[in-house]
Amino acid sequence: MFYDYVKIFVKGGDGGNGVVTFRREKYVPLGGPSGGDGGKGADVIFVADESLTTLVDFKYRQHYKAQRGENGMRKNMHGKNGEPLVVKVPVGTLVRDAESGELLADIVEKNQRVVVAHGGRGGRGNARFQSARNRAPEIAEKGEPGEERWLRLELKLLADAALVGLPNAGKSTIISKVSGSRPKIADYPFTTLHPNLGVVNLEPGMSFVLADIPGLIEGAAEGVGLGHRFFASCGAFTSAAACGGHERFG
Ligand SMILES: Nc1nc2c(ncn2[C@@H]2O[C@H](COP(=O)(O)OP(=O)(O)OP(=O)(O)O)[C@@H](O)[C@H]2O)c(=O)[nH]1
Ligand SMILES: [Mg+2]
Known part of the structure; x- marks a missing residue:
């Protein structure tokens, strides 16, 4: 029995930004805030696949970045969430944080899913900041950055x-x-x-x-x-x- 090792980089998608917009309608001179929220950044997900028996695919590709969330839009429209990035790994893979060596996941069953990098939350648009005191907020949040880290994968071969x-x-x-x-x-x-x-x-x-x-x-x-x-x-x-x-x- 031998061990196969690879080191890869994973990054969840950044959250989309919230936006600042105001309603602009005929006959409504002072439309309220209408900036929508940003979509959620996507996760990087490992899924155990029985047809894989080695980590060789990771020698060719080391970087895995999931999609970011779309920015919010006017008329209170929410940005789209990112599509998760699903990465197949062999059953029997141990997932460790490359720096600390901490064991993050032990993938033992077929189709087991593990989120290895969470996407960031979307930022809130200015519509969410309206209050009795501030009827026309000019603020919106940026999306949170997605989680990122280097992983070390180990597989007994x-x-x-x-x-x-x-x-x-x-x-x-x-x-x-x-x-x-x-x-x-x-x-x-x-x-x-x-x-x-x-x-x-x-x-x-x-x-x-x-x-x-x-x-x-x-x-x-x-x-x-x-x-x-x-x-x-x-x-x-x-x-x-x-x-x-x-x-x-x-
Ligand atoms: N002429 C010739 N030389 C070869 C051939 N195959 C390998 N060599 C040479 O033989 C030497 C030994 O090759 P290695 O592949 O290191 O042999 P090995 O069996 O792994 O050796 P150890 O690890 O020491 O057991 C090298 O200098 C190779 O270039 C061949 O088919 N013909
Ligand atoms: Mg040799």
Whole structure:
């Protein structure tokens, strides 16, 4: 079992601004205030999707900003609320605040929804500020800014297959050619000290996780070479490699 990590930025939409307008109608010389409220900024929502098995999509896109609310309009018209930004994440994703490390959500069930950045409230228009004392208020609120933060997503990954071979055989070279993984490649044994994972995309919706592991030499299980160190760094690996997700291909 391995962990896949990504860091992404999320921002809820800003609230729309309230506006200052007054009724302008024929035969109504002093129309009252009629500025509408701004719409609510949209939330960024994670939803658990069973068809995803890795965080690889987040390596290509790191910024997720939800729509802002529309500004209020004249004639007491409310601005439209922003449309929520729904982001699919694999079941099993842990969501942490990237700075504090605080656990914000543990996504364990399919279709589970979590708001990870709230949109800001819309500002009130001047119609809301009318009072007996002030019949023609010239004030309106700005929308609240949406919540924003960096998140760290973590996912436990099972490798489906592993490249096993003698040191310096070219294992890291292979994974670097067939996946996005970029391990160190060098012309000496034991270049690779920790497993590297790569996602191999076969066709849309079909992928598997390949592991490049340190070179194994005879007696590795007894501690020869990097034997013990390696097996300790990924204890569950051997069973993962042996019984990893073949069913995904079925
Ligand atoms: N001639 C030749 N050299 C290769 C080939 N594949 C990899 N190499 C070279 O062999 C050396 C070792 O490659 P790596 O991919 O680092 O080998 P590795 O199996 O990951 O090695 P360890 O991590 O040390 O176990 C590098 O200098 C590569 O450029 C190949 O197909 N032909
Ligand atoms: Mg290597």
